[in-house]
Amino acid sequence: xxxxxRNARRRACRGGPALRIFFATDVHxxxxxxxxxxxxxxxxxxxxxxxxxxxxxKGLIPVVRHNRxxxxxxxxxxxxxxxxxxxxxxxxxxxLGFYPVRMEPDEVEALNDSEELDRLFRREIVxxxxxxxxxxxxxxxxxxxxxxxxxxxxPLEIDAVLAxxxxxxxPERQLCDLGPVTLASLGDVTPTPWHTEREYSEEQLAERIxxxxxxxxxxxxxxxxxxxxxxxxxxxxxAELDAQLRPVLxxxxxxxxxxxxxxxxxxxxxxxxxxALHGHIHESRGAQKIGSTLCINxxxxxxxxxxxxxxxxxxxxGSCHDFLLTTG
Amino acid sequence: xxxxxxxxxxxAPGGLFTRQASGLVRELGIPAATGISLASVAIVNTFINFNxxxxxxxxxxxxxxxxxxxxxxxxxxxAYRHLLEAVPRAGGEYVFLSRIVSPAAGSMAGIAIAVVxxxxxxxxxxxxxxxTPFMLTGLGDAFSSSALAxxxxxxxxxxxxxxxxxxxxxxxAGLSIFSLKRVAQIILALIVLQMVxxxxxxxxxxxxxxxxxxxxxxxxxHHGGAYRAIIAAGKAxxxxxxxxxxxxxxxxxxxxxxxxxxxYSYYVGGELRRPGRTYLWASAISLGVLVIxxxxxxxxxxxxAGLDFMQAQANLxxxxxxxxxxxxxxxxxxxxxxxxxVLSGDPITKILFATAVPAAEIAVNLAFVAVTTRVLFALAFxxxxxxxxxxxxxxxxxxxxxxxxxxxxxxxxxILTVYANVSNIVALESLFFALILLAGGVSALLLAHRRPDxxxxxxxxxxxxxxxxxxxxxIGAATTALAVFTVVLVVVxxxxxxxxxxxxxxxxxxxxxxxxxxxxxARLIRRQRNAIDLSQAMRELPPE
Numbered sequence: 001x002x003x004x005x006r007n008a009r010r011r012a013c014r015g016g017p018a019l020r021i022f023f024a025t026d027v028h029x030x031x032x033x034x035x036x037x038x039x040x041x042x043x044x045x046x047x048x049x050x051x052x053x054x055x056x057x058k059g060l061i062p063v064v065r066h067n068r069x070x071x072x073x074x075x076x077x078x079x080x081x082x083x084x085x086x087x088x089x090x091x092x093x094x095x096l097g098f099y100p101v102r103m104e105p106d107e108v109e110a111l112n113d114s115e116e117l118d119r120l121f122r123r124e125i126v127x128x129x130x131x132x133x134x135x136x137x138x139x140x141x142x143x144x145x146x147x148x149x150x151x152x153x154x155p156l157e158i159d160a161v162l163a164x165x166x167x168x169x170x171p172e173r174q175l176c177d178l179g180p181v182t183l184a185s186l187g188d189v190t191p192t193p194w195h196t197e198r199e200y201s202e203e204q205l206a207e208r209i210x211x212x213x214x215x216x217x218x219x220x221x222x223x224x225x226x227x228x229x230x231x232x233x234x235x236x237x238x239a240e241l242d243a244q245l246r247p248v249l250x251x252x253x254x255x256x257x258x259x260x261x262x263x264x265x266x267x268x269x270x271x272x273x274x275x276a277l278h279g280h281i282h283e284s285r286g287a288q289k290i291g292s293t294l295c296i297n298x299x300x301x302x303x304x305x306x307x308x309x310x311x312x313x314x315x316x317x318g319s320c321h322d323f324l325l326t327t328g
Numbered sequence: 329x330x331x332x333x334x335x336x337x338x339x340a341p342g343g344l345f346t347r348q349a350s351g352l353v354r355e356l357g358i359p360a361a362t363g364i365s366l367a368s369v370a371i372v373n374t375f376i377n378f379n380x381x382x383x384x385x386x387x388x389x390x391x392x393x394x395x396x397x398x399x400x401x402x403x404x405x406x407a408y409r410h411l412l413e414a415v416p417r418a419g420g421e422y423v424f425l426s427r428i429v430s431p432a433a434g435s436m437a438g439i440a441i442a443v444v445x446x447x448x449x450x451x452x453x454x455x456x457x458x459x460t461p462f463m464l465t466g467l468g469d470a471f472s473s474s475a476l477a478x479x480x481x482x483x484x485x486x487x488x489x490x491x492x493x494x495x496x497x498x499x500x501a502g503l504s505i506f507s508l509k510r511v512a513q514i515i516l517a518l519i520v521l522q523m524v525x526x527x528x529x530x531x532x533x534x535x536x537x538x539x540x541x542x543x544x545x546x547x548x549x550h551h552g553g554a555y556r557a558i559i560a561a562g563k564a565x566x567x568x569x570x571x572x573x574x575x576x577x578x579x580x581x582x583x584x585x586x587x588x589x590x591x592y593s594y595y596v597g598g599e600l601r602r603p604g605r606t607y608l609w610a611s612a613i614s615l616g617v618l619v620i621x622x623x624x625x626x627x628x629x630x631x632x633a634g635l636d637f638m639q640a641q642a643n644l645x646x647x648x649x650x651x652x653x654x655x656x657x658x659x660x661x662x663x664x665x666x667x668x669x670v671l672s673g674d675p676i677t678k679i680l681f682a683t684a685v686p687a688a689e690i691a692v693n694l695a696f697v698a699v700t701t702r703v704l705f706a707l708a709f710x711x712x713x714x715x716x717x718x719x720x721x722x723x724x725x726x727x728x729x730x731x732x733x734x735x736x737x738x739x740x741x742x743i744l745t746v747y748a749n750v751s752n753i754v755a756l757e758s759l760f761f762a763l764i765l766l767a768g769g770v771s772a773l774l775l776a777h778r779r780p781d782x783x784x785x786x787x788x789x790x791x792x793x794x795x796x797x798x799x800x801x802x803i804g805a806a807t808t809a810l811a812v813f814t815v816v817l818v819v820v821x822x823x824x825x826x827x828x829x830x831x832x833x834x835x836x837x838x839x840x841x842x843x844x845x846x847x848x849x850a851r852l853i854r855r856q857r858n859a860i861d862l863s864q865a866m867r868e869l870p871p872e
Contacts, residue, residue: 032871035871035872036869036870036871039869039870039871039872040869043864043867043869043870044864058346058347059344059345059346059347060344060345060346060347061343061344061345062343062345072786072787073343073344074785074786074787075413075602075786076602076605077785079785079786079787079788080787081787085787088787089786089787092786092787093786096786098344111345117345117347118347121347232720232722232723232725233720234718234719234720234725234727237508237725240509247356247360249356249360249363249364250509250512250513250515250516254356254360254364254596255508255509255512256508256509257507257508257509257725258725285709286705286709286718287708287709287715287718288715288718288719288720289715289716289719301417303416303417304415304416304417304427304782305781305782305871306427307869311860311864313859313860321859322854322857322859322860323860324711324860324862324864324865325709325710325711325865326864326865326866326867327426327865327866328866328867328868328869
């Protein structure tokens with residue numbers, strides 16, 4: 001028996017939890033956050049690592065070759081280093097959550113073509129996730145289950161990468177047995193101003209949720225991993241945007257409004273899972289109760305290289321024993 | 329990913345290229361950040377601090393303190409700029425201390441700020457209550473209503489002040505249960521009212537000569553020689569006229585408090601576009617605007633009302649209100665707004681001057697409720713308080729439980745302030761605010777030492793250095809030194825800024841130690857219940 005399994009059994013014997021889940025979300029291409037996510041299994045003694053979507057990065061920085069140097073613009077500042085240090089510069093850019101792409105000056109111009117830029121992004125996202133899956137296989141203890149599901153900011157191409165990774169489980173829109181509870185996962189969200197790839201109307205979202213949750217055996221405790229948080233839960237408060245996608249200011253401050261899903265809220269009320277895990281709205285970290293369900297959004301602080309997460313302890317009867325929001 | 333887009337920098341070879349993904353364009357530019365900074369300062373409250381300086385120090389003069397206060401915040405601005413670049417998140421000192429110094433230090437700041445801000449809510453309500461006679465006099469004058477003017481004589485008893493304080497808090501409570509979006513709109517309306525009143529005051533002062541003011545004051549007081557009588561009465565009661573350097577230095581902490589809020593766009597650091605640059609420009613513009621406006625109004629007040637007169641009126645109001653009342657009914661607390669009321673010839677400006685301070689206190693309290701409930705949220709999420717504290721109303725999206733706790737506590741404080749002498753207990757409030765500035769300075773001082781990974785630029789082997797010392801360390805040291813200077817002034821002038829007594833020192837210590845103690849108790853209880861160890865909440869995860 002592995003030490004991690006022994007930990008779980010020891011906790012259960014003491015009247016503690018039978019299953020410990022570590023949940024994080026929205027790392028958005030941050031290399032350092034993903035590495036911390038893998039380290040969390042050992043540090044928090046988790047039985048299951050769950051990454052709830054939005055793994056893909058948002059920014060791409062060309063590292064441009066010159067005579068004997070390379071340069072890149074990072075946070076608005078031009079950084080130039082000798083060519084011998086190009087790998088380190090790329091690694092630094094990667095740690096900041098951007099994709100460094102080596103190219104010639106004339107190739108940079110081509111990125112003003114949105115199709116070319118889109119192609120490059122997809123290539124880099126897939127390449128990074130493939131590396132991450134390999135890293136997980138290398139670093140995780142055999143007993144630890146690692147589940148990664150997509151979010152609305154993840155291109156559809158990543159589904160195949162996750163499905164092909166032997167060490168990763170990706171039960172998107174499926175039920176997954178975790179022992180005392182069944183996990184249900186959905187990365188789809190309601191429409192956003194950015195028109196990302198996994199957006200659906202409230203009605204479509206409700207249908208997808210029902211199609212999955214109705215398969216759950218009667219009385220079987222569940223944990224849901226829905227990327228989109230429930231509407232007006234305090235876990236979905238985001239800045240209000242105008243037509244140009246600029247934050248609306250009221251009283252000299254950004255105006256905040258609820259942007260979650262009513263379909264998710266109704267599903268929580270109807271199915272009453274033990275725990276509901278959400279992401280999507282980075283600044284809306286918190287925990288709330290809807291009926292008997294504990295709803296958690298650990299938030300995201302990937303730009304500061306900080307992994308925000310939640311430890312959730314599930315008792316042998318499938319009830320929630322305890323939870324703790326973490327900042328690591 | 330349905331679409332991609334190059335950012336505005338994409339035309340420069342090698343810039344940042346972005347794809348269209350949720351959240352990316354939620355960025356505040358310099359105008360928005362400047363608006364946040366200016367909205368965080370209660371502009372008319374400067375008259376409260378002018379009045380406090382004039383009564384607390386003999387031969388008080390505001391030019392040097394106003395400029396010195398600005399310089400202290402200017403240096404601090406550079407320190408916060410670096411902190412914001414390293415940790416571009418909302419949360420201010422709580423986040424900086426917990427990330428750079430330790431989670432315990434962050435908890436100390438978080439809980440202490442929550443408690444002190446709750447007290448400040450009560451203090452603001454109490455100030456609005458004591459300002460009510462001026463408001464009623466002004467409104468009575470504007471509407472030519474003797475009933476309103478006479479009512480001013482019946483609202484200064486303890487019972488009346490307590491009732492008005494509670495009334496102010498109930499208004500704040502009623503407005504706070506609206507959605508945050510609606511609350512922000514109400515705050516904006518109240519800020520506009522203050523700004524218009526301030527502008528009207530400046531125009532009135534500029535448009536009238538000293539002789540006009542002397543005549544208008546006589547007319548207002550129904551006593552032609554009222555102006556000279558005030559100066560003579562002040563002299564008779566020992567008020568020293570003129571300006572002294574020692575008094576100007578002593579007043580500096582009042583003016584540091586005056587600017588409090590001007591750098592507050594760092595509280596929305598996670599929303600700023602290119603945080604360091606945006607924050608720097610927004611803060612510099614805000615600071616510059618406030619220096620021009622406040623120094624300008626002070627200069628106009630000196631020219632039109634006269635320094636001797638202001639010193640005499642403020643000191644008589646504090647030490648011999650009976651004598652002052654026999655000469656004029658003009659409240660000394662109102663300061664410049666009162667002088668505006670004297671010069672005003674139309675009812676609109678009179679209404680503006682009468683209602684500017686209550687409007688400011690309600691606006692500030694609405695903002696403080698939002699901030700304090702956010703802190704309670706964080707404590708509940710960290711399991712230091714029950715999770716129920718963070719419950720959000722389904723209809724109004726408002727944190728109803730947290731709002732209830734904050735308002736109940738502040739109403740209790742308001743009543744306590746009226747019926748019990750709590751001045752000893754809260755005497756070190758000014759010291760606490762100076763300590764917050766010190767916390768920012770220390771965070772900047774230790775940043776490069778404790779978290780060089782957050783400071784080092786991409787591709788660089790080391791942090792930026794000047795004469796071998798990290799640049800941020802030098803700026804942090806300068807900010808710390810200026811914060812210490814402010815703390816020393818507060819301590820040296822403890823008769824003005826708060827006396828050190830057993831009660832005041834114990835209160836400050838209790839507030840500062842509340843965070844770590846709560847943490848230790850919560851951890852112990854959770855251990856006994858076989859729950860998750862609380863120390864895991866802020867444990868640094870190794871990336872490798």
